Amino acid sequence: YQAIESRILSNKDPGFYQYDYIVLDEYHRFAADTVVDAYTDLILEYIYNIHCIRFFLSATPYGMDTYIQKELAQRNIYYTSYMLPACYSMMTLKLIHDPTAIKSIINTALQQQQKIIVFSNNIKMLYRLYVEYCSDALFICSEYNESYIQYVNDAQKEYMIENELLPCSILFATTCLDIGFNLNDKSIKHIVCDLDDVDQLKQCVGRRRIQGIDDTFNV
16 A cells, blocks of 8 residues: 555556556455554545446444444445444453553463563553563564664564464564454463554454354454
8 A cells, every 4th residue: 555655645646547456455454544554535535536336345444434434425436334243252352451461461471381462652661671671572563663673583483474373473563564464373372462452453453364164262
């Protein structure tokens, strides 16, 4: 998406007019301007003006779905929604109010020789934990975070993304990883989400793909 935005900003045509069908995955991002990407609306305006069939896909559409439906209606473009019912039977959910409990959860996972992911927007906390467990952990933040990017192991990160497996026991990650990659790793049995946004939480948990009806984990 950012590559397409860059072409639009440079007054270059992304070349979508040649297609009959366009799929826009994780389209909720168009309503989520960030420090990293403040031009998420550019693609939408471009897509509105293309004469083709457009598919918008997301596990967390909600407000964005209502917004797009209104925009397309004003342009006399037919729009309809389809929804697959969510199923959370594969996970056990626990709510914890004490942030110091994260270390206890990590230690339990390690004792049981299970893998764990810790998502948080508190990068200072993530880094402190990473330093403590760095012998068997991977730390990932946005490549634009100049203060912390030096602590990211690029080789392990690329291995994880390409093989969809966690190459160590613990992953400490900011929400820069809430979309765009999958982990098909059954040994990941715990996901900690220190987050206050429900959509972001769902996207982060969704990075851990289910491998079958017997594949379960704790959130």
